[in-house]
Amino acid sequence: MTKSAPIRLGQLASLLFVVGLFALLTHIEPMMSGSGVVVAVTGFLLLSGLLTSELFELVKLPHLTGYIAAGVIAGPYVLHFVDHATVKRLEIVNTLALALIALAGGLELRIADVRQVLRSLGIHSTVQTLLVLSTQAALFAALGSQVDFTRGLALPALIGVGLLWGVLAVSRSPSATLAILSQTRAKGPLSRFSLAFVMSSDVLVLVLMAATLSLVRPLIEPGSTASLKSLLAVGHELLGSISLGTTLGLVLIVYLRFAGSQILVLVVAIGFALSEGLRYLRFEPLLTFLTAGFVVQNLSSQGDKLLHSIEQTGSVVFIVFFATAGAHLDIPLLAKMWPIALSLCAGRFAATWIAHRIGAAWARDDPFLRRWGWASLVSQAGLTLGLSAVLARTFPAVGEGLRSLVVATVAINEVIGPIFFKLGLERGREVESAS
Amino acid sequence: MSPMALLLVLLVLAYIGSLWAASGRKRAFGSPSGVEYVVLGALLGPEALGVLGQQALVTFEPVAIVALGWIGLIFGLECGLVAGRRAPFGRMALGLTFTVITATVTAYASWRLLGWMHLHDANTRLVLSGAIALVSVETARHAVQWIGEEALLSGSLAGLLLDLEAADDIPVLLALSALFAFVGGEHAIVGQLISPWSLGAGTLLAGALLGAPCAWLMDRAGSKAERWTVLLGAAWLTTGIAKSLGLSAIASTFALGASLASFTREREVLRHSLGRTEGAVLLPALLLAGAQLRRPVGHEELLLIGMAIALRLLLSLLFGVVLSWKRAETRRLGLWLGAGMLAPGSLTMVVGFALAMRCPPEIARPALLVAFLSTLLGELVGPRALREVIDRFTKEPA
Numbered sequence: 001m002t003k004s005a006p007i008r009l010g011q012l013a014s015l016l017f018v019v020g021l022f023a024l025l026t027h028i029e030p031m032m033s034g035s036g037v038v039v040a041v042t043g044f045l046l047l048s049g050l051l052t053s054e055l056f057e058l059v060k061l062p063h064l065t066g067y068i069a070a071g072v073i074a075g076p077y078v079l080h081f082v083d084h085a086t087v088k089r090l091e092i093v094n095t096l097a098l099a100l101i102a103l104a105g106g107l108e109l110r111i112a113d114v115r116q117v118l119r120s121l122g123i124h125s126t127v128q129t130l131l132v133l134s135t136q137a138a139l140f141a142a143l144g145s146q147v148d149f150t151r152g153l154a155l156p157a158l159i160g161v162g163l164l165w166g167v168l169a170v171s172r173s174p175s176a177t178l179a180i181l182s183q184t185r186a187k188g189p190l191s192r193f194s195l196a197f198v199m200s201s202d203v204l205v206l207v208l209m210a211a212t213l214s215l216v217r218p219l220i221e222p223g224s225t226a227s228l229k230s231l232l233a234v235g236h237e238l239l240g241s242i243s244l245g246t247t248l249g250l251v252l253i254v255y256l257r258f259a260g261s262q263i264l265v266l267v268v269a270i271g272f273a274l275s276e277g278l279r280y281l282r283f284e285p286l287l288t289f290l291t292a293g294f295v296v297q298n299l300s301s302q303g304d305k306l307l308h309s310i311e312q313t314g315s316v317v318f319i320v321f322f323a324t325a326g327a328h329l330d331i332p333l334l335a336k337m338w339p340i341a342l343s344l345c346a347g348r349f350a351a352t353w354i355a356h357r358i359g360a361a362w363a364r365d366d367p368f369l370r371r372w373g374w375a376s377l378v379s380q381a382g383l384t385l386g387l388s389a390v391l392a393r394t395f396p397a398v399g400e401g402l403r404s405l406v407v408a409t410v411a412i413n414e415v416i417g418p419i420f421f422k423l424g425l426e427r428g429r430e431v432e433s434a435s
Numbered sequence: 436m437s438p439m440a441l442l443l444v445l446l447v448l449a450y451i452g453s454l455w456a457a458s459g460r461k462r463a464f465g466s467p468s469g470v471e472y473v474v475l476g477a478l479l480g481p482e483a484l485g486v487l488g489q490q491a492l493v494t495f496e497p498v499a500i501v502a503l504g505w506i507g508l509i510f511g512l513e514c515g516l517v518a519g520r521r522a523p524f525g526r527m528a529l530g531l532t533f534t535v536i537t538a539t540v541t542a543y544a545s546w547r548l549l550g551w552m553h554l555h556d557a558n559t560r561l562v563l564s565g566a567i568a569l570v571s572v573e574t575a576r577h578a579v580q581w582i583g584e585e586a587l588l589s590g591s592l593a594g595l596l597l598d599l600e601a602a603d604d605i606p607v608l609l610a611l612s613a614l615f616a617f618v619g620g621e622h623a624i625v626g627q628l629i630s631p632w633s634l635g636a637g638t639l640l641a642g643a644l645l646g647a648p649c650a651w652l653m654d655r656a657g658s659k660a661e662r663w664t665v666l667l668g669a670a671w672l673t674t675g676i677a678k679s680l681g682l683s684a685i686a687s688t689f690a691l692g693a694s695l696a697s698f699t700r701e702r703e704v705l706r707h708s709l710g711r712t713e714g715a716v717l718l719p720a721l722l723l724a725g726a727q728l729r730r731p732v733g734h735e736e737l738l739l740i741g742m743a744i745a746l747r748l749l750l751s752l753l754f755g756v757v758l759s760w761k762r763a764e765t766r767r768l769g770l771w772l773g774a775g776m777l778a779p780g781s782l783t784m785v786v787g788f789a790l791a792m793r794c795p796p797e798i799a800r801p802a803l804l805v806a807f808l809s810t811l812l813g814e815l816v817g818p819r820a821l822r823e824v825i826d827r828f829t830k831e832p833a
Contacts, residue, residue, distance in 0.1 A: 003655070003657070007655050010648075010651060010652070010655070011652070014648040014649075014651070014652055017644075017645075017648055018645075018648075018672070021645070021672075021676075022672075024624070025679065027624050027625050028622050028623070028624045028629075028680060029623050029624075034496075035496045035678065036500065036674075036675050036678025036679035036680075036684075038497055038675070039497055039500055039501055039504075039671050039674050039675035039678060040671070040672055040674070040675020040676050040678070041675065042675070043667070043668045043670065043671030043672030043673070043674070043675055044668070044672050044675075045668075046664055046667055046668030046671065046672075047664075047669065047672060050664050050665065050668065051652075311660070312659070312660060312663070313660075315658075315661060315664045316660070316663065316664050316667055319664065
């Protein structure tokens with residue numbers, strides 16, 4: 001539904017009022033720090049994120065871009081409404097958001113739909129992984145002399161870091177994909193393909209990262225030996241997550257079948273409590289909740305009921321999640337690293353596009369998917385940042401620099417990716433007219 | 436026990452509680468004020484089993500703040516209304532008068548008693564007297580509704596009682612706002628000093644002003660999710676601002692709720708939707724309030740608490756007699772009516788909890804204890820007395 005000009009003006013006036021109110025608050029002294037500020041910031045991000053995203057509709061930008069923009073503007077580098085400590089304290093919301101996002105993702109995956117794209121999915125995953133990984137590794141190695149933290153590295157080490165970069169480049173953003181699908185309520189081949197591809201790539205990237213870590217360790221840290229330890233750990237993590245996810249899915253089915261009320265309270269409780277338990281067990285929350293959603297959708301008739309309940313919280317969760325991500329964006333770092341970051345992003349974009357065209361031709365995808373299937377593969381967000389944090393811990397010498405560069409490139413991909421995806425969905429007429 | 440596991444327990448309790456609340460007249464168990472959750476909280480708290488330790492209470496502070504703000508919003512939306520209709524002004528004014536008299540008498544008596552016992556400095560005495568008064572005044576809206584539902588009663592007496600309680604939250608929350616502002620002291624904005632009273636009034640005003648654009652946005656929202664986003668955003672922003680400045684979040688969101696109810700076209704839908712969330716938010720808050728209960732320190736505190744409870748009882752009985760005097764058929768029910776008006780709703784405990792989170796222990800401890808004991812006494816006496824009044828009233832020849 002397109003909103004009229006007076007409504008847009010009213011939304012703009014409301015946004016200015018909310019920003020003005022918060023600006024006034026930041027000028028009052030003494031301010032008590034602590035919980036009150038976190039609650040106020042959450043409320044502010046919700047209102048400003050919603051209103052910004054509504055106003056962004058005027059220029060056909062996705063809501064998600066509006067949420068990120070609201071976070072960037074309110075964040076520590078622009079209006080200073082939200083400082084780093086507050087952003088850190090909002091991470092508890094992100095835990096819940098990721099759980100809900102993954103659960104909704106699993107619920108969207110219907111076996112019948114996955115079967116339709118299974119062959120295509122296998123081909124695209126192979127081509128994307130090989131081409132994007134190899135070209136990004138090569139590009140990184142070529143640009144190595146321009147990057148502070150790799151300047152002076154021996155060639156084997158540079159290749160090792162390049163390979164790690166290549167794996168990071170293969171990762172996508174399940175949260176951004178789901179946020180766009182949730183906003184647009186899109187249905188069609190591109191939505192189906194994107195969802196299945198992005199969710200399965202999450203698992204693939206985890207395995208790939210573990211394998212690459214084992215391989216490149218002797219290259220980056222001469223004297224150390226290749227070990228299968230991390231592969232074993234990933235195997236434990238993946239199997240454990242799938243088992244626990246299946247159990248959770250079955251429990252949810254029983255609950256939905258025999259009780260079925262107050263689903264949201266239950267989901268929120270499980271989201272918080274299980275995420276905490278999963279951290280302790282070192283299982284992968286995204287995969288666990290994804291599996292649970294998949295089980296509920298495909299082993300019972302309760303999937304749509306659960307999905308509907310989760311969608312009710314969708315906008316609240318997505319706004320806080322992406323606005324916090326926006327507030328996290330390190331603008332000074334991006335300003336410093338933009339030439340390298342932009343080159344790497346452009347290289348990744350080109351490789352993704354070419355890999356998609358090759359894969360689509362090989363899989364004999366329909367013409368529309370062949371033209372626009374790449375659109376959902378540009379976004380990067382939490383998963384990539386999470387992996388970069390692992391690298392920073394594993395390779396202290398280069399890891400921190402690598403992490404900074406990841407933050408800079410994710411900033412670009414996080415902003416442009418959703419725009420491409422929404423454009424693709426609109427071109428394919430997969431977007432519900434109501435949106 | 437990890438805070439997350441505790442949160443899960445709280446949410447499950449809230450879930451069960453909200454099921455009770457949502458089941459309308461079938462709510463044959465569970466008390467109107469939810470005092471059993473306070474008792475459970477006290478048992479789990481540091482003074483008894485220690486499951487909910489001090490650290491857990493600190494961890495849950497944001498949850499508690501959000502819950503209190505949300506409850507304030509619900510009170511604001513329902514203010515002045517009884518079952519969707521506006522209560523007659525005269526009856527509301529009478530209810531307000533009872534509240535103000537009870538609060539003034541209790542505050543003055545507490546002030547004198549504290550002075551006589553030479554307990555605390557003048558400022559602490561003033562705040563403590565005010566706090567004791569605020570947790571001694573609220574009466575039985577929930578209890579009357581409950582009894583009314585049980586007895587399938589829509590008679591004039593139940594109607595009168597409900598009308599009297601329709602607006603009695605207003606003076607309590609305004610006074611709470613003033614009390615918090617007084618405790619908070621002076622603030623400055625861009626170098627200009629602002630008195631505590633101006634800041635308190637400003638926060639209420641911010642809540643009320645935010646209500647207008649939010650009502651406008653909600654009326655024009657494209658989806659239910661968008662409406663909820665606006666509502667949650669406004670409630671959390673108001674709650675957070677008040678808390679950050681050391682002011683009363685319940686009072687600010689109360690102003691927001693009252694403003695929303697005045698401006699929105701869909702106030703009934705809104706009231707219904709929010710009413711369904713009350714149990715889920717209120718019950719964990721009551722549980723946490725119970726965990727904050729501490730034993731009184733010294734005979735002086737015991738005396739103060741005893742006096743507050745005794746005054747509450749006496750004034751309630753007196754108002755019962757005054758109220759029943761006007762009509763011949765109720766004249767003989769005066770004391771029963773007064774005893775029935777002892778039953779407090781959830782506001783008393785919520786205000787006590789808010790005071791416990793904001794004030795130093797020498798104020799928090801007796802205030803929360805008075806809130807708890809007054810709620811417990813009211814729960815034991817009030818509903819029974821109300822049933823008696825309604826039974827006798829319906830048996831009286833018209």
